[in-house]
Amino acid sequence: MDLKEYFKRIGFTGLYDKADLPTLCTIHKLHVMTVPFENLSIHCGEKITMDLKVIYKKIVLDHRGGWCCENNLLFSWVLREMGYKFTRLGARVFNMLKNDFNPMDSHLINLVEIDDLKAFERRLTEYVSCLQPATGRWRMILIVVSVCTATGAWNWLIDPDTQKVSFFSSLWNHPFFTISCVTLIGLFFAGIHKRVVAPSIIAARCRTVLAEYNMSCDDTGKLILKPRPHIQ
Known part of the structure; x- marks a missing residue:
């Protein structure tokens, strides 16, 4: 897996030698604007896996999108490669019909700690x-x-x-x-x-x-x- 290939995928051409807030905001914005939310694998019978290499190939090399867990797992790899301090967490999705959160964790998020923000x-x-x-x-x-x-x-x-x-x-x-x-x-x-x-x-x-x-x-x-x- 190559970080430069990921940057090419999202169209990032700037410097990434500092793990600071402006760089994080730019990378995150480009990711969500370039990589679509895609759940075709779930509905088309493809094997669902949380293997990072498989997700990297799907999103970066094959230029496809991914569902929340795939996108955020890939982004956690990007954060680690860029030197950010973060914690990967599970989360529950809010059900608007029930007006409450679902009982089980079904979402993946990355909690990033930024020293310059503090x-x-x-x-x-x-x-x-x-x-x-x-x-x-x-x-x-x-x-x-x-x-x-x-x-x-x-x-x-x-x-x-x-x-x-x-x-x-x-x-x-x-x-x-x-x-x-x-x-x-x-x-x-x-x-x-x-x-x-x-x-x-x-x-x-x-x-x-x-x-x-x-x-x-x-x-x-x-x-x-x-x-x-x-x-x-």
């Missing part, structure tokens, strides 16, 4: 947690300046002399309101509206990127693995 999650949670104290301080500053501006605006509006003098003169007569208002405007120009929600912005942008890999994350940066959408 490192990414750890770095993301650290970054979000580091932003929390600064975010709290910026929120307090915004609240204080907003309250000062509102108080100054109220005193400026109820002052009878405000309507008797020019606009700039009225502001000159109320330095507390003027300074608070200028400070508030300056804070918004400095981007305080982004700083007070920085963790949420980071998490939202990460969700946009992770969606391509069928993942998401919570507000603390913890990764969430989502099931593949079922296509009928």
Whole structure:
């Protein structure tokens, strides 16, 4: 069995010297887009075997498809050859008619552990947690300046002399309101509206990127693995 023949079968021409997440996503995508789900052997009387060499010949050399166990067994060989750390597991299929899982394992899956994915999650949670104290301080500053501006605006509006003098003169007569208002405007120009929600912005942008890999994350940066959408 030759890994390069498998890559030729799925149309992969990139580098595979690193067992990382981007390479895994590319290989997996090309596999499911190239190798069809095929259960003809089951219905046409062919011998069903979980011999890896037989499955390799069927899918890679004969350019046929395979059912779930054949595809995932072949893919587990690919993972091992590429240096990925994984565990082969049995799984039960959900029966929509019974609204429950079948009692016996009838599916094969590969659980892959990616070190850079763990490192990414750890770095993301650290970054979000580091932003929390600064975010709290910026929120307090915004609240204080907003309250000062509102108080100054109220005193400026109820002052009878405000309507008797020019606009700039009225502001000159109320330095507390003027300074608070200028400070508030300056804070918004400095981007305080982004700083007070920085963790949420980071998490939202990460969700946009992770969606391509069928993942998401919570507000603390913890990764969430989502099931593949079922296509009928």
